[in-house]
Amino acid sequence: MKTDKILLDHGSGGRASHKLVSELILKYFNNPILEKLDDSAVFEVEQGRLAFSTDSYTVDPIFFPGGDIGELAINGTVNDLAMLGAEPRYLSVGFILEEGFLISDFDRILQSMRKAAEEASVKIVTGDTKVVPRGAADKIFVNTSGVGFIPRNVNIAGKNAKPGDKIIVSGTIADHGVTVLTQREGLSFQSALTSDTAPLNHLVAAMISTSDQIHVLRDPTRGGVATTMNEIAIQSDVGVMLYEDAIPIRDDVRGACELLGLDPLYIANEGKLLACVPADHVDRVLASMHHNRYGKDACMIGEITNDYPGKVFLKTTIGGTRIVDMLVGEQLPRIC
Amino acid sequence: MKTDKILLDHGSGGRASHKLVSELILKYFNNPILEKLDDSAVFEVEQGRLAFSTDSYTVDPIFFPGGDIGELAINGTVNDLAMLGAEPRYLSVGFILEEGFLISDFDRILQSMRKAAEEASVKIVTGDTKVVPRGAADKIFVNTSGVGFIPRNVNIAGKNAKPGDKIIVSGTIADHGVTVLTQREGLSFQSALTSDTAPLNHLVAAMISTSDQIHVLRDPTRGGVATTMNEIAIQSDVGVMLYEDAIPIRDDVRGACELLGLDPLYIANEGKLLACVPADHVDRVLASMHHNRYGKDACMIGEITNDYPGKVFLKTTIGGTRIVDMLVGEQLPRIC
Numbered sequence: 008m009k010t011d012k013i014l015l016d017h018g019s020g021g022r023a024s025h026k027l028v029s030e031l032i033l034k035y036f037n038n039p040i041l042e043k044l045d046d047s048a049v050f051e052v053e054q055g056r057l058a059f060s061t062d063s064y065t066v067d068p069i070f071f072p073g074g075d076i077g078e079l080a081i082n083g084t085v086n087d088l089a090m091l092g093a094e095p096r097y098l099s100v101g102f103i104l105e106e107g108f109l110i111s112d113f114d115r116i117l118q119s120m121r122k123a124a125e126e127a128s129v130k131i132v133t134g135d136t137k138v139v140p141r142g143a144a145d146k147i148f149v150n151t152s153g154v155g156f157i158p159r160n161v162n163i164a165g166k167n168a169k170p171g172d173k174i175i176v177s178g179t180i181a182d183h184g185v186t187v188l189t190q191r192e193g194l195s196f197q198s199a200l201t202s203d204t205a206p207l208n209h210l211v212a213a214m215i216s217t218s219d220q221i222h223v224l225r226d227p228t229r230g231g232v233a234t235t236m237n238e239i240a241i242q243s244d245v246g247v248m249l250y251e252d253a254i255p256i257r258d259d260v261r262g263a264c265e266l267l268g269l270d271p272l273y274i275a276n277e278g279k280l281l282a283c284v285p286a287d288h289v290d291r292v293l294a295s296m297h298h299n300r301y302g303k304d305a306c307m308i309g310e311i312t313n314d315y316p317g318k319v320f321l322k323t324t325i326g327g328t329r330i331v332d333m334l335v336g337e338q339l340p341r342i343c
Numbered sequence: 344m345k346t347d348k349i350l351l352d353h354g355s356g357g358r359a360s361h362k363l364v365s366e367l368i369l370k371y372f373n374n375p376i377l378e379k380l381d382d383s384a385v386f387e388v389e390q391g392r393l394a395f396s397t398d399s400y401t402v403d404p405i406f407f408p409g410g411d412i413g414e415l416a417i418n419g420t421v422n423d424l425a426m427l428g429a430e431p432r433y434l435s436v437g438f439i440l441e442e443g444f445l446i447s448d449f450d451r452i453l454q455s456m457r458k459a460a461e462e463a464s465v466k467i468v469t470g471d472t473k474v475v476p477r478g479a480a481d482k483i484f485v486n487t488s489g490v491g492f493i494p495r496n497v498n499i500a501g502k503n504a505k506p507g508d509k510i511i512v513s514g515t516i517a518d519h520g521v522t523v524l525t526q527r528e529g530l531s532f533q534s535a536l537t538s539d540t541a542p543l544n545h546l547v548a549a550m551i552s553t554s555d556q557i558h559v560l561r562d563p564t565r566g567g568v569a570t571t572m573n574e575i576a577i578q579s580d581v582g583v584m585l586y587e588d589a590i591p592i593r594d595d596v597r598g599a600c601e602l603l604g605l606d607p608l609y610i611a612n613e614g615k616l617l618a619c620v621p622a623d624h625v626d627r628v629l630a631s632m633h634h635n636r637y638g639k640d641a642c643m644i645g646e647i648t649n650d651y652p653g654k655v656f657l658k659t660t661i662g663g664t665r666i667v668d669m670l671v672g673e674q675l676p677r678i679c
Contacts, residue, residue, distance in 0.1 A: 020565025229356025
C-alpha cells in the first residue's frame, strides 16, 4: 500500500500498522529496548526514587515558529520530570492520528521528536498509534509519559518553598503562548516571535550540582507564571511577592500582549522554569544558570513571604501592589 | 462556576482546571502519591527490572455492554505490563476532552476507572487533562501509561516461543470487538453480547507461580488472535499451527460474525491472553488458569512448529489447512 496520507488501516494493529511502525517510527526512534516491540518496554533500575509523569499535547497549529507538537511533547514531559529534580531517562509516545493526516507532516514531527529526545538524552522505549476517522480528531494528538531517576539527597517539591526564599525565572516569559496565538489567528507582527520550547533537564542538573538548597522547581506552562506561583503559594502555604519590573519580557511579546489585551503573567511558557532558593544561594544558582543556553537570561523576580499564605502579590512598576489570582477562564485553548 | 458540561476553562490550567481535578478526579483516584499534585509522581523502587507501557483509547461508543472507555484504558495498560510477566503498580492517565462533554459521563468513566484500578491493585499516581474545542475531538480520548516490576527469574517475551510449545488461550475470543461493533451499528441481537474487558495480572501471577517455563504471553487486542500469533511467529522465527475446532467462541459471537461477514480470528479481545508453554507444562498451567475467573475457559488451541518460520496456519474443522495472515486493511476502527 503506497499512500501519502494516514489511513484507518494504519491503526488496525495489522499489516499497515506494522509497516507504519517499522518503516517510519522505528526509522527515527530505534533503540535496543524499543525494537523488541513487545507489549511493554523493559529496563533495569537501581534502588532509589523514580519520577513518573504524563502529558497530552493538542496544540493548534501543529507547526509554529520555534517548534512543533512533537518537540513540545518531548520537552514537556522531560521538563515535568526535571521539575522534581529527576534525570529523565525513558519516554513513551502515544499518537492519535486523524484519517487523512499527511504522512509527510507525521514524518516531520517524528524527526523533530528524535532531535528533541537526543538533546534531552532520553530514549523513546514504547509507544502506541491509533487512527480515528476523519473529523473525530484534529490532525494529531500526542501523549508522552516518562520516567526519570531522582538523585540521592535531592528533595524538590511544590510544598517546599520557605519564607525568605528568592524566586528565580530562567528567562523571558510568555514567548510560547504569544507565538502560537498570533500564528493561529493569522496575525503577523514585524518581529519574529518564536516559541521557547526547550528541554530544561541539563539546566536543572547544573543548578542541582551548584546548590543542595533548591526548594521548588516548576515550569510555568498553562496558566503561566501567575497560576504556577499561586500553586506554589497554596502547596507551601506561603505568600508570594513578585516585582513587575524585574520580570523579563521581550519587547515584541509585550507589544503583542498589549495589542491583544493579554496579561503575559498568564501566558504559557514551554522552556522556562521558576525556582525558589534561599537568599544566600541565589547568586551561585544564577551563575550556574547563566552558563546554560536556556538559563542565560535567568534573574530574580520576587520572594516568598510570611504574609497572606496562599496568595500572590505583584509590586507594580508604578509602585502599587495588586493581588495576582490564578487564571480564571481560558485565554488560549490548545496552547500546548 | 456551576456547569454540567466540560468547558474550555477546564483545560486552561487555571482555576477551573484545579476545581475539576480537586472535586472530580481526586475524588475517585486519590492516594498519597497523586495528592501531592507536583509535575511528576515520585515513588521508591527496588533494584530490578521495570516494565513500562502506554496505550491510547478512542473506542466508539464510549459506553458499551460490559465496560466503557475508562475501564478499557486501565485494563489495557495493566494487561500490556502483565504480558511481560510484570506486576503492574503505577498508572498515569491523560484525558483529552471535547468541549461540551457531559460531566456526568466523565464522572461515570472516572468511577469505573477507579473500580478497575482497585481490581488490578494499581494506583493512578499522575495525570493530565486537556480540553479541545467542540469538533476537534470526539467526546473523550484516554491515554494510560504504566510501570510494573518484573519478578526475578521471569523471562517472558514475544521472541521466546520454541518449537514444541503448546499455545493456550485464556477463554472465548472476539467478544469485545463484536460487542462494540454491534453497538455502534445499532444492531440488536437477541442474546446479550458483552465485552470481555478485564485485568489479567492476577491470572498471569497465578500462571507464573505454577510454571517457570512460560515462554510468551500476549493479549490479542487489535488484529485479534490471527495478528498476534503472526507477531509471535515473526519475533520467535517459528511456525504456528492453530486448530480451528479447539478455539473457543461463544455461539452468539460466532453468529454475529457470520451475519456481519467477520472472521473472529481477527477481532479484538480485551480480557484474553495467549500463552506459549512447553508441552510438559501445559496441564499445570491450564489448571492454575481454571481457578481464576478470567481463565476458567482456558484451553489449548495450537502449537509452535519448526515448519515455515514466520507463518501461521489453521487446521480447519473440515480437515484442510490454510494460511492465516496478519490483518490486512481495517475491519473495525475505534475498537479500543
